[in-house]
Amino acid sequence: MLEFFAGVGLARMGFERAGWEVVLANDMAADKKELYEGHFGPSPHYLLDDIHELAEQPDQVPTAMLAHASFPCTDLSLAGARRGINQGQSSAFWGFMHLLENLGERRPPLLLIENVTGLLTSHSGADFQSLLTAMNGQGYAVDAVVLDAACFVPQSRPRLFVLGVRSPARGSDDIAALQPSALRPKNLIAAMQAAPGVAWTLSAPPDPPERGRVKLDEILDHPQDDSPEWWSRERADYLLNQMSDRHRETADRMIAGKRWSYGTVFRRVRNGKSMAELRTDGIAGCLRTPKGGSGRQILFQAGHGEHKVRLLNANECARLMGADGYRVTTRLNQALFGFGDAVCVDAVAWLAEHWLEPHAAALKAAAT
Template identity: 50%
Template sequence: MVYTRKDKYPKTFAEFFAGIGLMRMGLERAGWQIAFANDIDPMKERLYSAHFQDDFPHFTLGDIHQIEEERIPTTTLATASFPCTDLSLAGKREGLSGKQSSAFWGFIRVLEDLGDRRPPIVLLENVTGFLTSHKGKDFEEALKALNSLGYRVDSFIIDAVRFVPQSRVRLFIVGQLESLMPEKLPAVSDDQLSLFYEGELRPKKLTDFILSHQDINWEIRALPKLPRNERLLPTIVDETPEDANEWWSQERVDYLINQTSEKHLRVIEALKNKSHYSYLTAFRRVRKGRSMAEIRSDGIAGCLRTPKGGSARQILLKVGLGKVKVRFVSPTECARLMGADDFNVTGSATEALFGFGDAVCVPVITWIADNYLTPLLNEINESLIAKKKELAAARQLADEFSKNQIAVESLESFISQNIEEISSFDNSNLKANFTELILLYNHRVHAVEIDKSLMIELPSNLTKEKNS
């Protein structure tokens, strides 16, 4: 049995693995309202609270495995951006059994414990490595876990570069309670599915998984094309004074440039001779045992990561007018790269970078809410209203039938008790006499003050006879 309300489901959500709250920012921009947030990291909780400054404390600090069901309010949507450490291609790929990513099962446990209060919609987010972790077994297991709780599932992939000047490819899963949806659409052929699925949102690797796992209870929805982003790297860069301490020493700059490939070195030299500044980004990576600086010069930043090591911090190069100036990407620039331009950045730079490196891109979430979650909620509410109308009509019909049946049975009983009198009616006087009988019956019902619904209305043909 699934929890339902008397009216309709509101646009409320519970945010698990909330981090610094960028999932919340994205949903609130689409008109959704926070009801609950949870994360295990006290540093992220401080950043979250410093930005939102809620009158009502939505944030519950603690391990998701330990949260009691009674502390979680009833909501329409639950979101989960669970840790990607064990799913990432850059990690050890321990999968959903790994120390960090196994937190997914804490989310499943919460949904299970909520029982009849289970949210109609869930939204999960993670790296695309989730799709291939343990040759797809982890992804399959996660989807089937949602199926077992009554959710049909859908999945798609979005690169944040469609919204901000950052390449950040993420996998999303949407689950919707089957019990609240209209009857499932008829099955279609694999060829039809392939034409429907493949595209930017569901590339071939995801389509192949869907087509090869038809035992999963899917509910694939058509989505509009992603927007075209015109915003490039210069639009998010801070105005940093030339003599600011953030800029690296020339010695450090030369060391970085010496770590670049010949191809990237030629790009830097060409831009250096321009009469204006250009902005590039770089990450340090180890290639064949050697530390290399990989430069990106297309006006797009690389994917922000948590600064767990020096190589994880993204580097900004300001090149032109005969100069090459270098510094790390700042926390406020990270906020803009995540579409959270107005985020109130507090704490140390390292704390802020940890917060943004683990977060979701705000406009991506808003787009999903506008084009998927809200339309889905509207369908659920429309279905709920239709079901309630059908139920009300059925109840009214049952009530009317019950009353009419009682009246008929009462009249039958009355006639049977007066059968001798009725048998004396002749055909010529039958209508008038039967009218008199019904009037007598109604008079007796009225006299003893029993349910007036038992009284029988004179048929129209008898009424005409009576009035003529």
């Protein structure tokens, strides 16, 4: 398979878990390749190149059954001012489409494209429709699901996955008959039904595991009380005082508890003021790239009449992405940026097994 926008290789880990082999990886970020090779070892198949430049060199791309593309989400999120798929980093999608066009008949029979669910509403749905139409234009019938990493790990990370099949040997195109399900919530179905003239190949993968089965405290390290990872008392109290009344009441109950309990905190600006927002449902918030002062997730541990605060470390963030045991050989922020910009290993492995494999098997059978 081919892995575009490969980052630090978490999609590779998911595909390999499902029995796929990566024969080419591509990204333009040297710091992500450094992390990738720190974990996997020397990787001559990793091409460090801009996708727009690679599109003009199709001979560098080997023939494969599947291509996965997790193109930048920057301009599809609030952080990127919702500029959309035609601007900034998110316009890299068109470089990927151009590469497929230049591959000609060597285009992979299967595509899997991943991005944030904000793609569904970007430019009132026009960007999602443009993506689907572009895939159709390259000969792919399409399908789409939303899968949350919280089905596998204690992190809220819903992501949109769009499947492309060049020769749809199975499935249907009865888009009007779709009903809300664990993988196709109402907003996804509405976006799919609002895309006129799209060629679909709908299939019915099973429901994913129940969300929230794994809890935050199961993936945490437990540094000694005198570890420098813990914030000073003054800094921990300052965070506590940044909480709203509602969140402070929750924190106070945790502090008064007879056992340790855990929550995560992000700082957000509310009405021009920096606030600390506490989450205590056993699921961490979505990992982000650590840009600015609010991108890193904070652990809040409380009980026995006290509270302790520290940042989540690289190993914990790896576990939140389903990449337990990932060898981090770079500085911390570089690792956190790589994980925050990646796709959950378990989500990829599950989709590969339950969604991609049936299509791959049908394509192979049709070719014999």
